[in-house]
Amino acid sequence: MSSYAQKKGFGATIWDYMTTVDHKKIAILYLISGGIFFLIGGVEALLIRIQLATAGSDFLSAGTYNEVLTMHGTTMIFLAAMPILLAFMNAIMPLQIGARDVAFPFLNSLGFWLFSFGGLFLNLSWFMGGAPDAGWTNYASLALASETHGIDFYSLGLTISGFGTLISGINFLVTIINMRAPGMTYMRMPLFTWTTFVASALILLAFPPLTVGVFFMVFDRMFGANFFEVTMGGNTIIWEHLFWIFGHPEVYILILPAFGIFSEIFSIFSRKRLFGYSALVFATILIGFLGFMVWAHHMFTVGLGPTANAIFALATMAIAVPTGVKIFNWLLTIWGGSISFTTPMMYAVGFIPSFVAGGVTGIMQAIAPLDYQLHDSYFIVAHFHYVIVGGVVLGILAATHLYWPKMFGTMLSEKLGKWTFWTFFIGFHLTFFIQHFLGLLGMPRRVYTFVGGQGWDLFNLISSIGAAFMAIGVIILLVNVVLTTIKNERVGNDPWGDGRTLEWSIPSPPPFYNFAQTPLVRGLDTYWIEKMEGNKEGMTYSEPIGDIHMPNGSIIPFFISFFMFVAAFGALYFPDGKPWALPVLIIGLALMFGCMVIRSLKDDHGFYVKKEDILKDLEGGKTDGRK
């Protein structure tokens, strides 16, 4: 296996990525496919804003608007934000804890392929008779009444990609619990690892309710069950509960990794240890817990009764406390630091006021009586875009700049990065700040058009102009990526110069076995400690150089996912009475289980990277510090 460093042809590279179980390559796959879905979701957002830019516009028909709106939400949450965050978790977390890969490399690859085939399935709905049109929340009564196959694409697509996410979550949990380097106690883990840990726990506990709900939906629509059908004794509210028992933790699954990314950024670019590290850790865990106790605040107007509303309102407001702890800790981390305003740092600094604004409107909605006024208005739209874009997307963009050198070995242009930041940041506030007022003026959400002369025209136009700014920001980022890749100026281990955690002590990008020698962790901010003590190698080792055991690649995850994707078409067309539907469903599932059997019965013990090859790499300056 010493030929891994040779230059490969295009086909071989594709095959390499299709069979890879290397967490860094899977991260790149997640980043690319998540990025593509982010662009698709962004185009859908632009279509929405073009439609709403003027009163009485007929750019999109009412039906198409519903589809675009639904797909924008679904794509952005499930297929863009989450996979891109999974990309950074995959790329960075194992490096931060000093591991050579995740605990289950095969499952890591399976998780990615399930996600991408699920996303592909969902998006194929555009070309196969209509996209889902009941909103990303897909409330049951509306969804059951939908006539096209859109909702079926939604339920089956999310089932498939949900399996993928669940698998990744479990994988990260096991990795963090079992594969930390010697000396890396829980309270020495970098904060991004901590937030990955808590977010993975949330994935583990939150995705089953969604799976159950979506499964019920599949059976109601495709196989004649009546879980949500009120006339047949079902209960339509159960969908809302199941969805939001998943849906609220989902919000924290998205925001916690972003918190982790910002924690790293504040500490790196203020050249200071995180202020109140342990408080930040416990606030993260507390947010994770409280996240499961507040879901009914999405349902205040359903009519749960004043007692239930009061309990959930109180629990919701309680979340402001750990979040506030985090905000103050970040501010105190910056305070007195030696600050450098790099692109990631600008995103981090811009994040604080944006996210606080979103949090404050969240607390407003937690007040149940006020929520009766705000419910289903543009105020809500403004709120959740402030937390998702102002928190998660800014986090993603910051991480893209921060970790690009670690993932690809080149540095994104700081100049273009700042252009992206300013256009995106201004565009974001321009788009969504004014929507608060649209909501207060009474504009309902999810409407495909509005009548002019109600004082909404100018505000909607301003909002649409803001969306154009955000689009320009994203385009500049793409240009930046292309230019950087063409220039291909390689960078060293610690391109920002102030890296604190283990990932900055190894080459960019790291060799496929990550660490030639497993590090010995002597405290929080491991790499920083070694640097401060003048250790030129950047690391204290916990083992001599020796053979390294690595897993073999496999194409099986791709085929398991592909056959599940095929079977989903059988299930989808089954209610239409198509004669081929049932055979496709059965054969697809049979082949899928066949792949699993092959995987179970075939012994694959992986391979060893020989000591001589590692020494050769070290001489070539490919790994840490021995030049």
Added chain:
Amino acid sequence: MAHIEVHTRTQAEYEYARKKRASEMRMQLTSFAIMIFLTLISFTAVMADFSPHVVAPAILILAAVQVALQFYQFMHMKEKGHGVVQFFLYAGILIAFITILTFVTIVWW
């Protein structure tokens, strides 16, 4: 492969391990007997035609005891180094409990 150390146990270590295994086995058998006994109680309660208001809660309580025995005795949760497992288990139980409580109180009744 690189660093496999072969460790030969001393006589004292051997004796200790043996004693420990014996007491472990005793514990396993005892809890197995207790669980059979608890099951018998449940069946008897049903067969004896007690009021369902007594039988249902009694069976549920006995079931909870059995689950705890299962986890702690047979699935080794009582042993050291299972803190993370316990944390996740109790977190899961708590969240499931809240969910069911909500459904029971505001959805179904």
